[in-house]
Amino acid sequence: RSTQFCSTPGTQCFQKNDGWGSCLPSCEPGPNFQEPEWNTWSCKPLGPRSPGAAPWVQQKCAHGGENCAPKGCCATPGQQCYKQSPYYSKCKPSCEKGEKEHQWDTPWNCEKVGMRT
Template sequence: SECAAPGQGCLKSKCCKTAGHQCYTKNDYWAQCLSSCIPGPNPTDQVSPMPWVCKALGKRTPGVPLTCAAGKEDCSESKCCKESGKRCYVKNATFAQCKATCEPGPDLTSDDWLPWTCTPLGPKTLRPAPP
């Protein structure tokens, strides 16, 4: 099957035409090619307000260097953070986030209280990345 173009579903093909894009699941019935995906409600999703699971399907399409994660973005692919003093820490098998520190177990300041493993991915950012 052919790889999905922007806006098309990629649940079956598990691949994307656009360089740097990854096929991410919204739920069991829909997946779409995006450059990044944050689990939960997606304000750019005009079709439905239902939250995104953001499980990566297949491999990211090569071609564009991965940009470091900012804010609450998933950093499990890029393994780097934009903000200085932060490091990419693993929460679970499907999500990692940039944090200043990480304690294994539930993070009460997080969106949910699911436990973090806190395995570091990549180096700590010592100075902000160039824009």
């Protein structure tokens, strides 16, 4: 609540009461039945909403272990499409040149494909 900024993409700091706020994707004023105490939330937005991925990203960009090179983008926020070889690329949070996920793998060259989501 003191910073009024959320680091998770697409979330907003919402006020619960004068002393508490939380980063949430959305908020409905009134009691939150997921909490042990049914204290009400004012849901007043505090600060700006954290930028999130554009709506088309989930439909157009690569998911999971899918080869992301043909699409050039990743559906998961914070991930970058990295090239392992001329034949395979994958969405990952980071990449170190020469790393291998498995002993038998081709080492990653970590060339970036497209922009980070």
